[in-house]
Amino acid sequence: MKDKELRMILKNECEEPDPVSKDSFIRKVNGMQSEQSLSPIQSARSMNPVRVLAIEMHYIRKRVWVFSILAIAIMVTAVSRLGEDMILHISDMMPLLAGLGMIEVMRARMHDMSELEAVTLISAKGALFARMTVIGFGHLLAVAVTSAVLAGFGGYAAPETGLKLIIPYLITTIICMEVERTGFGRENTWSCMAVAVLVIVIREIIYSTGIVILSGVALPALIAAALVALQAAELKKTIRLEEYAWN
Amino acid sequence: MDIELFYDKIFRYCYYRIGDKATAEDLTQETFLRFLNADSRMPERYLYTIAKNLCIDEYRKTRPILTDETGDESSELPGVDVTESLVDRMTILNAMEQMPEEEREVLILRYVNDEPVSAICALTGLSRFAVYRRCRDAAARLKELLGKENYEG
Numbered sequence: 001m002k003d004k005e006l007r008m009i010l011k012n013e014c015e016e017p018d019p020v021s022k023d024s025f026i027r028k029v030n031g032m033q034s035e036q037s038l039s040p041i042q043s044a045r046s047m048n049p050v051r052v053l054a055i056e057m058h059y060i061r062k063r064v065w066v067f068s069i070l071a072i073a074i075m076v077t078a079v080s081r082l083g084e085d086m087i088l089h090i091s092d093m094m095p096l097l098a099g100l101g102m103i104e105v106m107r108a109r110m111h112d113m114s115e116l117e118a119v120t121l122i123s124a125k126g127a128l129f130a131r132m133t134v135i136g137f138g139h140l141l142a143v144a145v146t147s148a149v150l151a152g153f154g155g156y157a158a159p160e161t162g163l164k165l166i167i168p169y170l171i172t173t174i175i176c177m178e179v180e181r182t183g184f185g186r187e188n189t190w191s192c193m194a195v196a197v198l199v200i201v202i203r204e205i206i207y208s209t210g211i212v213i214l215s216g217v218a219l220p221a222l223i224a225a226a227l228v229a230l231q232a233a234e235l236k237k238t239i240r241l242e243e244y245a246w247n
Numbered sequence: 248m249d250i251e252l253f254y255d256k257i258f259r260y261c262y263y264r265i266g267d268k269a270t271a272e273d274l275t276q277e278t279f280l281r282f283l284n285a286d287s288r289m290p291e292r293y294l295y296t297i298a299k300n301l302c303i304d305e306y307r308k309t310r311p312i313l314t315d316e317t318g319d320e321s322s323e324l325p326g327v328d329v330t331e332s333l334v335d336r337m338t339i340l341n342a343m344e345q346m347p348e349e350e351r352e353v354l355i356l357r358y359v360n361d362e363p364v365s366a367i368c369a370l371t372g373l374s375r376f377a378v379y380r381r382c383r384d385a386a387a388r389l390k391e392l393l394g395k396e397n398y399e400g
Contacts, residue, residue, distance in 0.1 A: 001390050007358045009393075013336045014359060015268045017258040017275065025276050026250050029283060 049130075056130040064104050065138070071097050072142050075165075076149050091165045092200045097142070098172035099196030101135040103189050106180050132235065139169065163220035170227035172199045177234040250279065253291060256360045257298050263355045264302040266340045274301045292370050295356070342392035350385035357382050 071093040105128070143165045151158035176192045184191065257278050261271035278298040285293075343351055353371065356362040357378075362370075367378045 001393070003358075003386055006386055006390060009339065010263075010354075010359045013339045014259050014262055015271075015336070017255065017268075017272050021272060022251075022254055022258075025279070026254065029250055029279055032283065 052126065052130045053134055056127065056134045060104050060131070060134060064100055064135070067100055068097060068138060068142050072146050075146050091168055092203065094143075094165050094169040095172040095196040095199040095203075096193070097139060098169045099176065099192040101139055102173055102176035102180070102192040105132050105135055106176075106192070107189065140166075143169070157217070159217050160220065163217065163224050167220060167224055167227065168199055168203055170224065170231055172196050174227065174230050174234050175199070177231075177237075181237070253294055254279070256362075257294055259359050260295060260298050260355050261302055263340070263343055263359060264299075264351070265305055266344065270305060274298060274305060277301055290369075292366055295370055299352070338393065342389055345392055346385065346388055350381060350388060353378060353381045354385040354389060358386065 075091070075093060143162055146165060147158040147162035150161050172195060175195045175198075179191050179195055254275060258271055258275045261274040261278075262268060265271050265274065275298070278294055278301055281297050281301075282294050343354075346354070349371075353367060356367050356370065357364070364375055364378050367373070368375055371378065373381065
């Protein structure tokens with residue numbers, strides 16, 4: 001007897017389940033499943049914020065996190081070895097970090113990827129906001145760690161260092177959000193990096209000519225506060241834009 | 248999940264392990280109910296795991312008719328008015344009953360339900376080579392047993 005014959009025998013000699021009983025059971029199970037399945041609203045409620053953030057974190061490409069860690073390492077090493085003055089040059093990395101983050105934030109919207117990611121569970125607006133939160137907090141943490149490390153090792157004032165790092169970051173993100181709303185910006189992902197480079201150039205020019213000197217904590221803190229307010233306004237616009245798109 | 252497809256597979260699995268149609272149907276339905284009440288993210292292969300455990304429980308509760316009464320039944324068969332098909336079926340069930348548990352399991356999965364080797368590996372925890380070897384041994388043993396039982400197909 002060949003294997004094929006054995007296979008046939010085993011299949012043919014097996015009794016069939018009672019079709020009536022089988023059919024009624026399948027109907028019953030399907031009914032149970034449809035009752036158990038959550039409605040979209042219930043699903044959204046079951047998605048806790050931590051899970052949403054975890055999902056979004058998973059979608060952000062590793063290069064963003066790798067570059068962030070690399071930037072912190074370079075900034076800490078350079079400033080601790082070359083002196084506090086270097087912070088202004090080294091903080092030029094912050095616009096690049098912001099540009100890269102903004103590309104990541106807008107990537108989903110540019111390629112309609114938010115539709116595929118979390119929109120089945122939460123709104124596109126929620127997905128975009130979660131993505132911004134993850135990247136924003138990630139970078140804020142990076143700035144905080146850098147400032148703390150520099151304060152610990154070199155004796156630099158942590159608030160001052162933090163403000164010097166955060167200001168170019170905020171400027172870049174605000175301009176990037178504005179650019180992203182234009183047709184050109186939406187079609188060209190790398191426009192965010194162009195903005196970052198522009199911010200670096202302008203900053204270097206300002207620093208070398210000495211037009212604006214950011215010393216102490218009061219003035220940088222004021223500028224940072226204004227930028228945060230602007231950032232919030234831009235964020236609101238971006239989020240509302242999604243509503244307009246739907247309407 | 249295609250319940251209809253899996254229903255038949257699980258039924259055949261239970262049938263060849265228990266040897267009784269009505270009990271196999273009960274166990275099949277119980278398997279699905281347990282699977283659906285458990286974590287919905289469980290892979291479908293867990294249906295087999297649940298079915299296997301239910302079959303073991305059933306075997307412990309009531310030993311299959313064929314195990315104890317095989318000798319009597321086969322001696323009575325020539326005198327009983329049964330169809331040839333039923334005789335063949337009883338012969339196969341009897342032969343399956345005599346097979347070692349592990350071999351019978353892979354035989355049902357591979358030869359009756361056409362499950363891929365990778366799925367059997369995941370279910371049994373065996374390597375691919377071990378599954379192939381066990382399938383080959385099980386088929387050889389069943390052929391030998393069927394030869395002894397004078398199976399005529």
